[in-house]
Amino acid sequence: MVHPDSFSAAQFWRRRAAILANKVNFHHWLSRAIPLLVGLFVLAALLEIFVRETGQSSRWIGIFLLMGSFGITGWAWLQSRKHFCTERNALVRIETVLNLHNQLSSAEDGVLPWPAPREKFDDGYSANWRQILTPFLGGLLFLWVAQLVPVSRVKAGTANDVISPPPEFAQMQTWINTLKAEDLVEADKLQEMQSALDKLKNRPQQDWYTQSDLEAASSLKELAEQSMNSLAQDLDQADQAVQAMKERAESSSAPGNLEAMQDQLRKAGENLASGNLPLKKELVDQLRGAEAATDKQLSAKQLQELHERLEKGKMAAQTARKGNGNLSQEMQEAMAKAEMRHGQGRRKLMMAPGGTGGGKESAPLELQGREAMTSAGALTPVSNSDMSHASIGETVKVSASTHTVDPAAYRGSQNAGTAPVGGNGGEAVWRSTYDPQEADTLTQFFK
């Protein structure tokens, strides 16, 4: 027979066991969540510093903390579940602490009556506040310090953040501007070139120095350069023909076949009209007029005017393609800055195999060979009695002079046997002195 009081006693002990189990399980969850929460706080502190530096809104850090906390608590709960304490285990803990000799377990098994409830009750577990609070407060301290630590806000648009465009952009823009100013080429073709250039310019700045963008800029520049070269050559051809025709018109005694001149002018006109940078229509028409007309129909004055126009266009095309001659001072400075900032990496990039440089150069960060070390100041003087047939490469490191050796000079004591001997005469020279390469090596070493 089970004592009637056993029911209330059973409820009491089971409730205490449930409370203890919940307490232990909460701490299981807490012990797994705390390290992660501390990590979250540290991460949030770093983000806070970053946000303060960049001047962005810090509202999303709060959202990040909130969402992260939710995620961590959920994950910690899942992880701690397998370590959770059951009510049965909690009963064992209670009966051990209270020295009940497993009476609670036996009662739970239905073998023994439940012991009488106890007023004072201690499960023997207490919170390890140092373990709980130290990391937690540490994390909060990180957050607090992150809000107080002085940071210098990075200003947008400072020189450090502006990426200078590749020099090809400025160069091409100069060419286009020059051609526009000379009013030499059809405007729509120039506009096409300008559009292609603008398309590259409008790409994100951080992509300007990527391999693909550099290749595109380089290709566009090469295309424009080739077109300008063709334009200059064709203008030169046409100008030569017009000049010859003008001389023939001025003097009947001037040599030359009019038909050949007209043929040359016609070919040049066709090329100028169909090139990548086609000449303006009115100029082409003038050339066609000169080509179709006889020497009586176009006066020398008209031919002179045509010549001057062609000459001017030719000069403009040649000047533009020669490089940065017409670049503004500001543009040249920008290009120089870009070279300084990105030059090394860019040069290496272009030198790298498969890069825009054609892939024949050294790989980036490759060690230089000895031949690259010129050390001009330490070169052996060149003296060659017959310089007429000597190239630079042959004369360098070649000396026709003879060593000046004083055979009567005192050479110190000489050892017998296998001890080093200075030698006599010419032998002493090659034994005691260094050849230029050795001298160069030693000079470099002791520099």
Added chain:
Amino acid sequence: MSSFPDTLSLNEAELAASALSLGRVRNSLNNALFGQEALIEMVLIGLLSRGHILLEGLPGLGKTELVKSLAKALQLDSKRVQFTPDLLPGDITGNPVLQEVGGQRSFVFQPGPLFANLVLADEINRASPKTQSALLEAMQERQVTVMGTAHALPDPFFVLATQNPIELKGTYPLPEAQLDRFLFKIEVKRNSVETLEKIVLNRKIGVEPVVPPVLDRKELIQLLDLAQRIYLPPVVANYIARLVDATHGREGLGIKYGASPRAALALAAAARACALLQSRPNASTEDVRLVAVPVLQHRIILDYNSRLDGASTPGVVSKLLAEIPVHDMERPKTLLDAKLH
């Protein structure tokens, strides 16, 4: 305590009666042997578990006296065998003797000293392994076999062996298999000054103490049956299993070979007996902790390095008891545990 549920095979009257009987035995032995209360407690637990006991201690500490007093108090048939190197198996098991009855000669088995309820095997490690093996069969099978005939030993049958930890020259240390047959190995500690004074005042050389009989054989068998009906909760069985398992391959303890499943059975039986001795209807983890050292100390073998470091098996078992929690519950780091034991 409230009345027990019907599911329990014990009743309060039985427990009360056993408490009275065991109290009488305890008092009787304490009157005969001064200052050895713990030893007497353990010997009683061993008896209630139907186990054999190996007593180890220096000469003159009362080992033999204890066994003799026990035999007198329990009114058991007791025999004493002094083990020597020339002792033969037949000397303890008994021999067939040629007898002539009515002109007919036949071999008649003459029982040896093992045919007693309580056998005191004095200095067991001095006998040859052959004789030790004969004792081994008797302890385990509770029978002896002579000339192909098995002879059952009387019930109850207990072997209380003694061995001397010094003067090991010319001895045959008991092999592990034989040690495992002993439920307990108990070290008999020397007496305190107060105890010695009491002995000097109350004892004389050559005069044995008078021990009145307090229990008969029938009552003892009832107590032995009662001990087997003590409830062993699953949590206690789980604790025993974890404890025995921890003797195998646990880092840092220096154990070479751990305890056998027989050790787990011995722990359970001893825990039941311990509970009965304390008049409880159920065994508890505290009972297991109480009997763990005498049950396990002779069943685990330490490795060479730990023996060189001076480690002992009782110390290792104590470490195990400190490391293995009684409840299979993992404590989170954020909780502090009060010192329970």
